[in-house]
Amino acid sequence: MLTALVLVCSLAATPDLRDCNEANAVDVMRVPDEFSNPAFCFMQGQAYVAQTVLGRELGEGNQLKVVCAPSKKLAQRAG
Numbered sequence: 001m002l003t004a005l006v007l008v009c010s011l012a013a014t015p016d017l018r019d020c021n022e023a024n025a026v027d028v029m030r031v032p033d034e035f036s037n038p039a040f041c042f043m044q045g046q047a048y049v050a051q052t053v054l055g056r057e058l059g060e061g062n063q064l065k066v067v068c069a070p071s072k073k074l075a076q077r078a079g
Helices: 038-050 071-078
Strands: 002-010 027-035 062-070
Touching: 002 038, 002 071, 027 038, 038 062, 062 071
Parallel strands: none
Antiparallel strands: 002 027, 002 062
């Protein structure tokens, strides 16, 4: 299973969005659902953040990045 993480990335810190990750993101939001398909994970991650204040009021100089990671690995890192 996959979990979608939404990263708020500062373009000042990571001008290339590909370099943004959990360690250097300004904020990280975990989508509460799990997904079996990577494409569905990305689409649902984008849809989830679009429904939040974060998605509507993103500060200037920040970008959003959706990352889908194995749920098991995320649980191990959190524990």
